[in-house]
Amino acid sequence: MIDLLIDAYQYFLANQSRFWTAATQHLWISSAALAISIAAGLPLGVWTAHEARIGQWAINLFGALRLVPSLAVLFLVQPYLGIGTTPALVALTLLAIPPVLIATYAGVRSVDSGVREAARGMGMTAGQILWRVELPLALPSIVGGVRTAAVEVIASATLAAFIGGGGLGIFITRGYALFDTRIMLVGAIPVALLALMAELSLGWMQRRLASGLGAAT
Amino acid sequence: MVRSIRFLVAFTTLVGLVLAACGAPAQTTQPTAAPQPAPTDTQPVRIGSKNFTEAILVAEMYALALEDAGIRVERKFNLGATPVAHTALVNGEIDLYPEYTSTGLLEVLKQAPISDARGILEAVRRGYEEQFKATWLEPSPFNNTNALAMTRQRADELGIKTYSDLVAFSGELKLGGPPEFPEREDTKGLMAAYGFDPKFIEENFVQLDTGALRYEALTRGDIDVVVAFGTDGQINGLGLALLEDDKNYYPIYQIAPVIRQDVLTANPKIAETLNRLAPLLTNDVMSGLNWQVDGPEKKEIADVARAFLQQQGFIK
Numbered sequence: 223m224i225d226l227l228i229d230a231y232q233y234f235l236a237n238q239s240r241f242w243t244a245a246t247q248h249l250w251i252s253s254a255a256l257a258i259s260i261a262a263g264l265p266l267g268v269w270t271a272h273e274a275r276i277g278q279w280a281i282n283l284f285g286a287l288r289l290v291p292s293l294a295v296l297f298l299v300q301p302y303l304g305i306g307t308t309p310a311l312v313a314l315t316l317l318a319i320p321p322v323l324i325a326t327y328a329g330v331r332s333v334d335s336g337v338r339e340a341a342r343g344m345g346m347t348a349g350q351i352l353w354r355v356e357l358p359l360a361l362p363s364i365v366g367g368v369r370t371a372a373v374e375v376i377a378s379a380t381l382a383a384f385i386g387g388g389g390l391g392i393f394i395t396r397g398y399a400l401f402d403t404r405i406m407l408v409g410a411i412p413v414a415l416l417a418l419m420a421e422l423s424l425g426w427m428q429r430r431l432a433s434g435l436g437a438a439t
Numbered sequence: 440m441v442r443s444i445r446f447l448v449a450f451t452t453l454v455g456l457v458l459a460a461c462g463a464p465a466q467t468t469q470p471t472a473a474p475q476p477a478p479t480d481t482q483p484v485r486i487g488s489k490n491f492t493e494a495i496l497v498a499e500m501y502a503l504a505l506e507d508a509g510i511r512v513e514r515k516f517n518l519g520a521t522p523v524a525h526t527a528l529v530n531g532e533i534d535l536y537p538e539y540t541s542t543g544l545l546e547v548l549k550q551a552p553i554s555d556a557r558g559i560l561e562a563v564r565r566g567y568e569e570q571f572k573a574t575w576l577e578p579s580p581f582n583n584t585n586a587l588a589m590t591r592q593r594a595d596e597l598g599i600k601t602y603s604d605l606v607a608f609s610g611e612l613k614l615g616g617p618p619e620f621p622e623r624e625d626t627k628g629l630m631a632a633y634g635f636d637p638k639f640i641e642e643n644f645v646q647l648d649t650g651a652l653r654y655e656a657l658t659r660g661d662i663d664v665v666v667a668f669g670t671d672g673q674i675n676g677l678g679l680a681l682l683e684d685d686k687n688y689y690p691i692y693q694i695a696p697v698i699r700q701d702v703l704t705a706n707p708k709i710a711e712t713l714n715r716l717a718p719l720l721t722n723d724v725m726s727g728l729n730w731q732v733d734g735p736e737k738k739e740i741a742d743v744a745r746a747f748l749q750q751q752g753f754i755k
Contacts, residue, residue, distance in 0.1 A: 240641060305647060305656045383618070385652060386645040386661070392618065395648060399619035 230407040237408070245412060247307070247388040252379045252416075255311055256372055259318035263371075264364065266319075267326025268352065281327055288320040292378045300385055310382035310389075317378055318371035325367020329360025362432040369424035376417045380409065483511040484702065484709065487533035489524050490517045492732050492740065493583065493670060493725065497537040497694055499744040500720075501713055507754035508712045521546050528697060529571050535698035535709070540578055541690035543567065543697065552690045559691060567697065574703065576713050578695035579720035583670040585625070585689045587614075587682045593663055594680040601685040602633050605664070610636035615645045615653045616666030625689065632688045669722055672730030681722075694720070719751055 234241055270277040295313040303309040333356050341355045357364075383391030390409045397406025484505060488498030495516050502512045515533050518524045525547055527533045540559045544550050548566040553559045560578060567573045589599065599605050605612075620626055621640035630640065645662050647653045654673045657665045667674060667681070669692075674681055696713050703710060724747075730736075731743045748754045 243642070300652070301655075304659055305645065305652065305661050383646055384648040386615065386647050386656065388646070392646050395646065396618040396622055399617060400622055402622075405622070 229404040255314035263322030267323040271330035284320040305386035310387035321370040329363030365428040372420040483513040487536035488516040534702040539692040578693035588667040601683040609639040612663040615662035670725040675726035676730035
């Protein structure tokens with residue numbers, strides 16, 4: 223095991239420029255997919271939480287969307303979007319929207335109706351209730367959704383390598399094609415570390431926010 | 440040593456899985472099974488093949504040609520990659536199968552590459568006769584080797600006909616190929632032999648996992664040059680320009696029947712028939728036949744083989 227890791231490290235040293243290009247692509251595509259999914263999932267989540275009738279329906283729809291494998295999405299959009307980062311970005315964004323949306327929905331819905339009543343009693347407008355009451359209270363849940371999305375996106379961005387989108391997945395597919403475990407590890411270990419970092423930092427943020435709320439109430 | 444053992448274990452596991460998936464593990468995974476007796480006149484000649492279109496297509500042609508010559512055959516196609524088909528031959532589970540000359544030389548016999556076609560044939564005949572009690576009949580003229588192709592339009596536009604012509608553009612053109620391409624030893628050798636710009640397999644290399652995706656990217660203009668095989672159906676089907684390896688860097692991969700010597704001695708008609716078939720299969724013919732199977736028509740392999748041999752007047 224140790225000598226395998228040493229071999230992998232030597233391969234990394236010999237292919238540094240290739241590695242850093244791939245790592246940059248990987249981070250770029252993951253962040254972009256995450257940013258788009260937050261920009262889309264958050265307002266959608268708030269909206270569905272407020273529209274009780276269609277809310278559950280929309281949540282179920284997006285829940286079902288999660289079940290479509292990203293690889294399938296990738297190959298489905300590829301004929302229309304060609305090769306490269308665009309189809310990968312679409313597949314990853316579709317993967318990341320549901321957790322953000324569902325967490326936002328759950329967070330906003332979990333706000334105590336008494337709290338909402340009190341805010342209205344104080345004369346707050348709907349917008350003020352959203353920004354000053356609902357979103358701050360829902361924030362730990364939303365960050366939890368972003369955490370789930372981030373981990374999934376970072377891991378799944380390896381799929382981009384199938385269709386010319388680059389990223390750290392190129393080492394995984396290349397290692398597999400050559401039956402060379404050390405090349406595979408040069409892709410797999412950094413991806414695992416990135417996912418772990420996202421998990422830990424966002425988890426920490428989520429706990430801080432939750433305990434902050436606990437102290438405030 | 441440790442690494443090679445680990446590789447062996449992983450490889451054996453994978454082969455085992457593939458075989459299990461094919462549903463025929465008992466036959467091929469037991470090397471202890473005693474070789475079966477060679478067939479006499481009453482036993483059919485068992486024809487094997489590897490697991491891709493061209494291999495099955497050629498094996499089917501062998502089968503049809505032998506049947507037409509009055510020899511009973513049994514088809515045992517789709518045996519997996521080279522090690523599986525080769526082991527089946529050596530263990531006497533099949534009597535012959537189509538194999539590529541340089542695959543026999545480099546992969547099976549593990550000898551150094553040879554540049555001329557005749558030299559390769561002599562070396563594999565010698566090696567197989569000494570080690571495996573098997574030999575090679577006459578190869579077909581087509582050469583299914585690694586190749587680079589472009590759309591005819593782009594190639595004409597830039598005036599590229601050979602690899603040497605390509606060198607001047609290798610710093611700017613985008614190359615699409617399978618994941619392992621930049622890492623393969625022969626690719627590194629190719630780069631050095633012609634003096635290609637390193638960017639060609641680094642920044643400007645687009646990794647595309649399947650052949651279909653690579654050809655689509657080429658026709659869409661996402662890439663300029665594609666890593667191909669000499670008889671890929673798309674070359675004929677999409678009218679691509681196959682660039683010439685003017686320094687003959689890549690080994691020659693011609694297909695020929697590999698046959699157990701006892702079977703050959705018992706049925707001399709086999710050699711006579713298959714040697715007569717061999718010259719029909721040129722690069723253009725093979726690419727066209729592959730395209731009928733892999734292209735939009737999606738014809739059955741057996742139908743394509745039969746129609747071709749009938750049209751050539753080779754069988755009734």
